[in-house]
Amino acid sequence: MGKRLRIVRIKANYTQEQFAEILGMSTAYYGKIERGEHGLSLKKLVHVYEKLNIDINYLLTGAKSSSFTVDAIIKECPVDKRYDLEQLLKYALNLAKKKEK
Structure with missing residues (x-):
């Protein structure tokens, strides 16, 4: 999940610091998530979707949704x-x- 989150962050032109701030966590903790040392709680996953409109299914499985809403x-x-x-x-x-x- 961390690798995919990193890909999304870079494509959106955010720094780790900016992403961490949006998600309400420290930059150090966010870095650990990107490196796969920590995961995101369900609550944080929902927060990622609500704040950044990132497909949770993609983050969890790597499968991209072929449909859009x-x-x-x-x-x-x-x-x-x-x-x-x-x-x-x-x-x-x-x-x-x-x-x-």
Whole structure:
């Protein structure tokens, strides 16, 4: 899990210090997690998901989810643009429903 957490952190351009702060732990402890010396509790795993939207299944198993959720897409969108995105999604849904008829 630590190796995958490190990969996610680096791809997101965070330092260990920044990740540790977001997760509410010391940098030293976080470093031990990345090195596989310590693990994350279930509570911390949920915290990782809530704060950073990281797929828990990927962290635990290494399997990447092939599907995505609308919630995940909306979370990626800047807050000031979310209303517009929601309207686009509603429009797309209406188009899909019309094609079914």
